[in-house]
Amino acid sequence: MSKEIEQAVWRSLESVRDPEIMQPITGLGMVRRVEVDDDGQARVGISLTIAGCPAARRIEAETHDAVAQTAGVSSTEITVDVMSPSERQAFIERVRGSRGNRVSQFGPESLTRVIAVTSGKGGVGKSSITTNLAAAFAAQGLSVGIIDADIFGFSIPALMGLAHDGQVAAPTRVDDLMLPPVAHGVKVISIGMFLGDKDPRTTAVSWRGPMLHRTIEQFLRDVWFGDLDVLLLDLPPGTGDIAISVGQLLPQAEVVVVTTPQAAAADVAVRSALVARQTGQRVVGVIENMAGLMQPDGTVLELFGSGGGKIVAERLTEVENPDGTKVPLLGSVPLSPAFRESGDEGRPAVLAAPHDPASAEILRIARALTIRPRGLAGTGLPISPA
Numbered sequence: 367m368s369k370e371i372e373q374a375v376w377r378s379l380e381s382v383r384d385p386e387i388m389q390p391i392t393g394l395g396m397v398r399r400v401e402v403d404d405d406g407q408a409r410v411g412i413s414l415t416i417a418g419c420p421a422a423r424r425i426e427a428e429t430h431d432a433v434a435q436t437a438g439v440s441s442t443e444i445t446v447d448v449m450s451p452s453e454r455q456a457f458i459e460r461v462r463g464s465r466g467n468r469v470s471q472f473g474p475e476s477l478t479r480v481i482a483v484t485s486g487k488g489g490v491g492k493s494s495i496t497t498n499l500a501a502a503f504a505a506q507g508l509s510v511g512i513i514d515a516d517i518f519g520f521s522i523p524a525l526m527g528l529a530h531d532g533q534v535a536a537p538t539r540v541d542d543l544m545l546p547p548v549a550h551g552v553k554v555i556s557i558g559m560f561l562g563d564k565d566p567r568t569t570a571v572s573w574r575g576p577m578l579h580r581t582i583e584q585f586l587r588d589v590w591f592g593d594l595d596v597l598l599l600d601l602p603p604g605t606g607d608i609a610i611s612v613g614q615l616l617p618q619a620e621v622v623v624v625t626t627p628q629a630a631a632a633d634v635a636v637r638s639a640l641v642a643r644q645t646g647q648r649v650v651g652v653i654e655n656m657a658g659l660m661q662p663d664g665t666v667l668e669l670f671g672s673g674g675g676k677i678v679a680e681r682l683t684e685v686e687n688p689d690g691t692k693v694p695l696l697g698s699v700p701l702s703p704a705f706r707e708s709g710d711e712g713r714p715a716v717l718a719a720p721h722d723p724a725s726a727e728i729l730r731i732a733r734a735l736t737i738r739p740r741g742l743a744g745t746g747l748p749i750s751p752a
Contacts, residue, residue, distance in 0.1 A: 371402045371438040375410065378432040385421045386538055386545040386553075387461060387592060388509070391429070394460055395453065406440030408433050413449045415457060415540045420547075422446065458543045461590060472586055472616060478594045480619040481650075481735070482612055484642065486634030488519065488603040491655040492624045494709050495699070495728070496600040497525045497552075501714035502732035504551035508595040511546070513585050514556030515612060516602040517578055523558045526550065527712025534558050537589065544589045550717060555589045557581060579611040586615060604638065613645025620650040622696070622735075623682070625674050627657055632674040636681050639693075651696035652679045653731060659701040660723065669701065697731040699724050 379397055380390045391397055391412065398411035410433055414422055426444055434442045449457060472478055483499070485492040496512065504510045514522035522528075526549040528535040535547040536559050546555040591597065599619070602608050612619065621642040625635035639649045654675025658666035675695045682693040699705075702724035708715035715725045716732075 368402045368404055368406075371406065371408070371436065372400050374438065375400050375402060375408055375433055375436050378436045379410070379429065382425065382428045382432050385424055385548055387590075388548075389461075389592070391425065395457055396425075398447070402439065406438055407443070408436070408439045408441065409443045409445070411445045411447065413447050413453065415449055415454055416538070417448050420535075420538060454541055458541060461543065461592070471591060472597060474618055478597050480597045480599070480616050482515075482599045482601055482616070482619045482621050482642065482647070483624060484601040484609065484621055484638045485603045485624045486636065486638045487631060490603075490624050490626050490631060490635075491699075492603065493521045493525055493600050494705070495622075495624050495653055495655060496598050497522060497709070498714045498716045498725070498728045499732050499735070500552045500596075500598050501550050502716045502729050503596050503598075503736065505716065506732070506736060508736070509593060510551065511553040511591040511594045511597045512555070513582075513589075513597065513599045514554070514558070515582055515585075515599045515608055517557050517581060517608065519602060520556045520558040522554060522556050522600055524712060525709050526552065526554050526714070528554060529558065529712070534561070536560075542588070546589050546591065549712075550714060553591050553594075555585055578607045582608060582611050583615060601638075609638065609641050610645070613642060613647055617646045619647050621647050622650060623652045623678060624655055625652060625678050626670045627654055627668065627672045627674040627698075628670045629674055629677065631670075632677040632681075635674075635678045639678075639682050648691070649682055649693050650735070651694050652682070653696050654678075654698040657698040657700045666700075696734060697727050699727045699731075 376392065379392050382391050383389060384391055384394060384396070387394065396412050398413050401409045410429060412425065412429055426446055430442055430444050433439060472480055483492055483496045493516065500510050500512050512522055514520045523534045528547055528549050537547060537555065538545040546553045599612060601612060621639060623635050623639045625631050642649060652675050656670050658668045661667055675698055679693050679695040700723050702722050704719040704722045705715040705724040708718040715722060716729055719725050720729065
């Protein structure tokens with residue numbers, strides 16, 4: 367009977383996932399032993415990848431709960447140790463699978479949908495749009511990651527709740543494997559996570575072009591996101607080095623342009639999309655942010671004018687995408703105090719206030735992007751003719 371209960375415990379442990387890799391701990395080799403005696407006392411040993419693993423308490427607690435809820439178990443004892451170097455190497459090989467070592471996970475052969483969010487100028491709410499789109503995708507059940515490619519003006523950690531009192535959550539390092547922190551179901555990496563003890567609120571990154579290119583390249587190569595459905599990149603405003611690097615490293619990326627209703631902002635936004643096109647990327651749509659603010663009497667106050675998003679979409683449509691598709695206005699996100707407050711609190715508004723008009727519009731945009739067909743031209747598929 368105890369052997370049957372042991373097998374049931376193993377099945378229960380399949381529901382426990384490493385929160386950084388999002389795979390069952392049983393398949394990662396983290397369960398060292400399962401023993402159940404005739405009295406139903408269960409003893410389970412688990413091995414963490416490194417000492418001081420930030421997910422240790424969560425893994426131990428979820429392991430305890432899974433075992434305790436197994437039929438036939440009367441008591442539960444969990445012991446925790448750390449993997450040996452050889453066990454860590456086996457763990458890394460399980461995670462990487464057949465992809466090998468230190469290669470970009472999102473090359474032309476990848477089936478991950480890569481969406482670069484760009485803008486012509488700063489201050490249009492591009493990062494807020496990125497984080498809320500990511501959270502909306504994750505809420506749909508998709509596996510999602512964000513690369514904060516705005517090296518000089520990184521803000522994604524704070525918007526995702528990964529920065530508190532001058533401290534930013536850091537990725538977990540398992541030898542040469544770097545696992546990004548997870549917030550709201552989204553894996554996140556940012557240069558703000560590599561400042562050591564420096565306060566990101568009072569620290570500036572000042573690098574030239576080659577360093578910027580190398581940083582984006584390392585994010586794509588050394589940070590292990592696993593199998594993602596969608597990878598979002600929050601690009602810096604304008605048409606500088608990083609936009610060019612992303613075009614070179616991810617030529618298959620789709621581009622979403624964020625602008626405000628103001629006509630002057632629309633003029634600049636068009637330029638950022640044109641740079642993406644020069645590298646072969648496809649512009650899939652325009653999002654107009656900071657549109658009219660609803661007043662108590664039902665009228666709309668257009669603080670930043672109107673029509674900027676439509677102008678950008680029309681101008682980009684005049685010069686069609688390389689595949690002949692036109693550029694739509696995906697949506698117009700209204701100004702909202704709740705939307706701003708949620709960002710300050712580190713919780714995307716689509717989760718904190720899903721019925722807010724701004725949140726509702728982003729949720730609608732995310733659904734529209736999800737159902738948009740993705741071309742697989744030039745992508746190798748894991749099949750061969752019989």
